[in-house]
Amino acid sequence: MNKINELSYNIKIRNTLYFEAAIGLSGNSFLLLFQVFKFIRGQRPRLTDPPIILLALIHLLMLLVMSLVASDIFMPGKRWSDSTCKFVMFLYRFFRSLSLCATSLLSILQAITLSPRNSCLAKFKHKSPYHMLGCLLFLSIFYSSISSPLIKYIAAIPNLTSPGFIYITQSCCLVPISYSVWNTFYTLFTLRDVIFVGLMAISSAYMVTFLYRHKKQSQFLHSTNRSLKSSPEHRATQSILCLMSFFVVMYTLDSVISYLRNPSNDPIFYFIVILVGHSYASVSPFLVLSTEKHVIHILKCYGRTVDI
Template sequence: MSKKSRLQTNSNIRTIFFSELGIGISGNYFLLLFHILKFICGHRPRLTDLPIALLSLTHLLMLLVMQFIATDIFISWMGWDDIICKFLVYLYRILRGLSLCTTSLLSVLQAIILSPRSSCLAKFKHKSPHHVSCAILLLSVLYMLISSHLLLSIIATPNLTMNDFIYVTQSCSLVPMTYLMKRMFSTLLVIRDVFLISLMVISTWYMVALLCRHRKQAQHLQGTSLSPKASPEQRATQTILMLMSFFVLMSIFDSIISCSRTMFLSDPTSYYMQLFLSHMYATVSSFVFMSTEKLIINFLRSMCKTVINV
């Protein structure tokens, strides 16, 4: 296949993609380690600490699985059997779905934290992290059921000769489903995406409205002794808003490229661009979260001073 050969022989594409995965794995590893150390040291957890830690763990595992899958896309490989193909592709899709679920839940939790005491959302501020864990677990189980068709559709095709199969890696391909099955699973996925992204949009709109109201109040109080400086909750909200915007932007680009792939199935460039953009959020998000943690910033500053003094 031309797609195979061009992806294998283009060393620049391979280097850029594996560099992206390496940077993302490192960032999410340090973010997860930071939250584990916070828990061990007895720091009081915030409501968003568990979702952020779970998001970093999800992205870490997703990028590790993708790095293993990428070896069968860009590098000559001995070939996988059906079990390995089904396990890797199914696990990867579950992790991507969990990333979407956790990101949506994180935006809702941040909206709850920012809400005033008079709001109907205020009563959820003191909920236990166990409630958050149950919500994430429920969303994960539902998505596992929606993606279960991959256990039947993914097969090992080391010598792919039929044009009906959809290319996944050198060893794995996707068997075309019947019209009824494709329609059913596509509908379930659309419902899931619309529901979760709608939660993001609603919570984002709510947070923007609260921030605008706070800015007007701060401008009104500028002449008094009160400082209009943003609180930690508002700075965290701005971070979540930036990540939500970036997530939606990457999702739009991913959808555009996916549509273009349906029109130009033999074009390896669009396939690579989709791989690159679909992991951009997992790579960037960890560094954005770390940039808002004072403990990490102070640690990096002390490390820089030590290096300079030496």
């Protein structure tokens, strides 16, 4: 009876994670289609459009891998092999690193877009948006190269488990790591994340300062805030600032939960880890779309049709 209750409990947890993944997959797919539609219409791409497209694609793949990991945690079937564990966990970590790199780059590019003509950042405005993808690739390789050596410590769970093994999923575990090696990894991970989050914080602070000064100038000239609200650059900036704020909150929660990692196989702990760790991927497309003028217009027209 206990096994039946545990199975039913795990199914509910798994379905909750699948529901989060379904929302995220739908939102990111719609964001990708919206960007493709803009391209088909011949609209000139903004500097931040390629990172937004890539971020949506990264989150699509990340949520698919998350669903695969969740299925092995809460509804185990056939056990994965050692190579499958390494490959799936590599993808799991790789897409998370791409998400952080793309988000940091998006914040930096929006700050460049807002920079005045006499600024040292102005020269980057004339670069093609697609040239920035090379920068993203470099950042992603740098980010992933630090965590890649950890993959060799991931293995399929042996038949005779040892107390030194750390449970990841029903099929995969982390083999025992010496204290010095683990501290080295932890220090490198912390420094790496501080660099990227720090760049994000600096660019976000720059954007907030710019918006504040612009608002003060508008009030000083006795003008309305209509130009501030109608400007595509300012709408995009507000959207990206909301994105950055949400990312920092979720990233902080994820870091705290990971630091307080429970070595037991409690499904609630893993449920919270996965739910919090992928909230940004699920919510971010809706934050981006919420300030797109064409999307808002379509929703208003749809609302009027429903009322009629």
